[in-house]
Amino acid sequence: MSNNIIELKNISVAFDGQQIIENMNLYIRDKEFITFLGPSGCGKTTTLRMIAGFQEPDSGEVIFDGKIINGVPPHKRQLNTIFQRYALFPHLNVYENIAFGLRLKKTPEKEIKEAVTEMLELINLKGFERRNISSLSGGQQQRVAIARALVVKPRVLLLDEPLGALDLKLRKDMQVELKNIQQRLGITFIYVTHDQEEALSMSDTIVVMDSGVIQQIGTPTDIYNEPKNAFVADFIGESNIIEGVMRADFWVEMAGHKFKCLDKGFGVDEMVDVVVRPEDVDVVPVESSMISGIVTSITFKGVYYEIIVEIKGFKWMIQSTVYQEAGSTIGINVEPDAIHIMKKSQYSGLYGDYSSFSEEFDELSDATVYEKEDE
Amino acid sequence: MNKKSSLMSRLAGAPYIVWAALFIIVPLCMVAYYAFTDSNGVFTLNNLSDIGKYADTFILSIWLGLLATVICLVVAYPLAYIMAQKGPEKQSSMTMLIMLPMWMNFLLRTYSWMTILEDNGLLTTALNFIVDNINNLMGAELSPVHLINTRGAVVVGMVYNFLPYMILPIYTVMLKTDRSLVEAAQDLGGNKLDVFRNVTIPLSVPGIVSGFTMVFVPSVSTFYISQKLGGTGTILIGDIIETQFQTANNFHLGASLSFVLMILIFICLAVMNRFSDDDGGVII
Numbered sequence: 001m002s003n004n005i006i007e008l009k010n011i012s013v014a015f016d017g018q019q020i021i022e023n024m025n026l027y028i029r030d031k032e033f034i035t036f037l038g039p040s041g042c043g044k045t046t047t048l049r050m051i052a053g054f055q056e057p058d059s060g061e062v063i064f065d066g067k068i069i070n071g072v073p074p075h076k077r078q079l080n081t082i083f084q085r086y087a088l089f090p091h092l093n094v095y096e097n098i099a100f101g102l103r104l105k106k107t108p109e110k111e112i113k114e115a116v117t118e119m120l121e122l123i124n125l126k127g128f129e130r131r132n133i134s135s136l137s138g139g140q141q142q143r144v145a146i147a148r149a150l151v152v153k154p155r156v157l158l159l160d161e162p163l164g165a166l167d168l169k170l171r172k173d174m175q176v177e178l179k180n181i182q183q184r185l186g187i188t189f190i191y192v193t194h195d196q197e198e199a200l201s202m203s204d205t206i207v208v209m210d211s212g213v214i215q216q217i218g219t220p221t222d223i224y225n226e227p228k229n230a231f232v233a234d235f236i237g238e239s240n241i242i243e244g245v246m247r248a249d250f251w252v253e254m255a256g257h258k259f260k261c262l263d264k265g266f267g268v269d270e271m272v273d274v275v276v277r278p279e280d281v282d283v284v285p286v287e288s289s290m291i292s293g294i295v296t297s298i299t300f301k302g303v304y305y306e307i308i309v310e311i312k313g314f315k316w317m318i319q320s321t322v323y324q325e326a327g328s329t330i331g332i333n334v335e336p337d338a339i340h341i342m343k344k345s346q347y348s349g350l351y352g353d354y355s356s357f358s359e360e361f362d363e364l365s366d367a368t369v370y371e372k373e374d375e
Numbered sequence: 376m377n378k379k380s381s382l383m384s385r386l387a388g389a390p391y392i393v394w395a396a397l398f399i400i401v402p403l404c405m406v407a408y409y410a411f412t413d414s415n416g417v418f419t420l421n422n423l424s425d426i427g428k429y430a431d432t433f434i435l436s437i438w439l440g441l442l443a444t445v446i447c448l449v450v451a452y453p454l455a456y457i458m459a460q461k462g463p464e465k466q467s468s469m470t471m472l473i474m475l476p477m478w479m480n481f482l483l484r485t486y487s488w489m490t491i492l493e494d495n496g497l498l499t500t501a502l503n504f505i506v507d508n509i510n511n512l513m514g515a516e517l518s519p520v521h522l523i524n525t526r527g528a529v530v531v532g533m534v535y536n537f538l539p540y541m542i543l544p545i546y547t548v549m550l551k552t553d554r555s556l557v558e559a560a561q562d563l564g565g566n567k568l569d570v571f572r573n574v575t576i577p578l579s580v581p582g583i584v585s586g587f588t589m590v591f592v593p594s595v596s597t598f599y600i601s602q603k604l605g606g607t608g609t610i611l612i613g614d615i616i617e618t619q620f621q622t623a624n625n626f627h628l629g630a631s632l633s634f635v636l637m638i639l640i641f642i643c644l645a646v647m648n649r650f651s652d653d654d655g656g657v658i659i
Binding site for chain 2: 053080100
């Protein structure tokens with residue numbers, strides 16, 4: 001038997017005639033931490049709800065542990081969900097919330113007490129048994145939700161943007177804690193988020209989705225270093241995506257210069273997208289540089305300066321610890337291992353140019369992403 | 376700046392305070408005054424001690440009011456539940472259908488029940504037709520059905536008139552209930568019955584309490600329904616209070632009856648409220 005705990009085969013879902021998920025195929029290995037990552041409306045939450053049983057696919061098969069579970073209601077599935085807003089029962093106290101699933105299974109009172117106590121220890125909330133849900137902070141409610149789901153010993157835990165409502169510091173702590181819990185219990189976590197940093201730091205596998213289609217599946221390093229297309233490159237971290245031409249294997253021409261790279265297998269003179277991460281660009285004296293450009297702006301970011309440089313009409317983002325005067329001309333080198341070549345895709349030309357770059361705008365669009373996801 | 380705004384808010388609040396004083400505090404004081412004085416305006420407890428004579432009526436009023444309220448709850452709860460599950464369009468048309476009779480005059484509604492329940496009325500005639508046939512065919516000796524001027528008729532009148540007041544608060548609370556709570560309960564292994572018992576019902580308690588109050592209070596103190604549908608056999612406390620003011624001209628006894636009724640209702644509701652420690656923002 002394969003060690004895939006969940007398989008999705010040829011899944012399609014449409015709401016009101018609008019395609020949400022298109023012919024999706026996905027295998028999830030047992031005991032792995034897998035993350036569905038994508039912007040609002042990419043179908044990640046729908047996929048999660050389908051696995052949980054709250055949503056039926058229009059076509060295709062959902063397979064759990066080798067058995068097709070289409071049509072099996074949520075309460076008969078061996079998996080549990082952490083909801084976006086925790087969905088704790090307001091009429092029950094902490095103890096009763098955690099005990100809820102066990103009571104439904106008619107577990108003896110003694111075992112319930114043991115299990116709940118063990119869970120409260122796991123989530124560091126000993127002594128909170130009799131507390132009201134409304135008297136808990138967001139982070140504490142989050143932990144109770146985790147305990148409530150884990151106490152029934154699911155094979156798979158589904159987490160729907162569980163950290164979205166927490167502040168940044170708490171979010172970082174919870175990331176570590178969730179990962180610890182997952183490793184300690186050795187169960188599968190399926191995590192949904194639109195936060196790429198969260199996805200990179202927690203996951204074994206990341207599934208990048210956009211408009212109902214899986215764009216790339218891979219480990220965090222794969223996804224970051226070898227993005228498949230401009231969408232993935234842009235969504236995961238900052239990237240300069242420059243139009244280039246493959247002159248030969250290991251040689252790409254962009255910004256009027258031929259760069260040595262590590263990629264091959266493209267046609268001669270094939271148009272490609274070239275990804276260069278801002279932290280991989282070296283600032284050098286103009287005389288010994290491969291290409292050069294004029295600094296249009298520089299922003300202090302704490303650890304580094306974020307420098308926007310215009311080179312042949314294209315604005316690059318560079319992260320450097322050395323200050324550069326705006327308006328000055330600087331030289332740039334890019335090492336072969338800092339260059340990643342992608343085939344042209346429907347996303348080519350849409351991302352990775354910093355000429356219209358504005359952080360405020362980015363945050364604005366992030367905020368709308370949040371609201372939509374919350375619905 | 377601050378002073379000005381607080382002056383403004385006080386000015387804005389003034390009409391309501393005057394209104395409350397004029398139409399709530401003053402009448403209450405007047406009721407208390409009449410209840411504890413005789414026709415000469417002298418303090419007395421005789422009015423209150425006279426109330427003992429009406430103990431049976433009090434008990435009957437509360438019993439029938441309670442019965443009507445419980446029947447309303449049994450009828451309204453499933454309906455509210457079904458309504459809350461429907462799509463928005465169906466919901467608004469169903470709400471409309473429930474509200475519509477409320478816009479009809481209360482007297483008219485009660486009158487129409489008279490014509491339905493009276494001995495030559497629609498329902499009675501139909502039922503008696505069935506009874507006759509059973510008697511003829513099976514040789515049974517069932518007596519003809521008599522509906523009007525019974526306690527049952529009074530309860531029917533109460534249920535019909537006050538049912539919307541039970542449906543709407545329960546429906547509102549159910550509508551506000553977070554859908555993900557139901558999903559969470561399903562997720563944790565609850566089938567439909569489990570979810571209903573452990574999530575839907577407990578979370579709708581504020582609506583039940585609110586509906587209970589809104590049906591029970593007018594039912595206990597009604598006089599019109601019992602007069603029209605209960606005949607002379609079913610005298611409720613409301614009827615007696617009305618008589619004291621309209622015909623017997625004994626304002627003092629009437630006031631003390633009202634006073635005691637108010638206290639009794641207050642006690643009933645206090646007991647009821649014990650069942651729900653927070654009322655989820657529903658106005659009682």
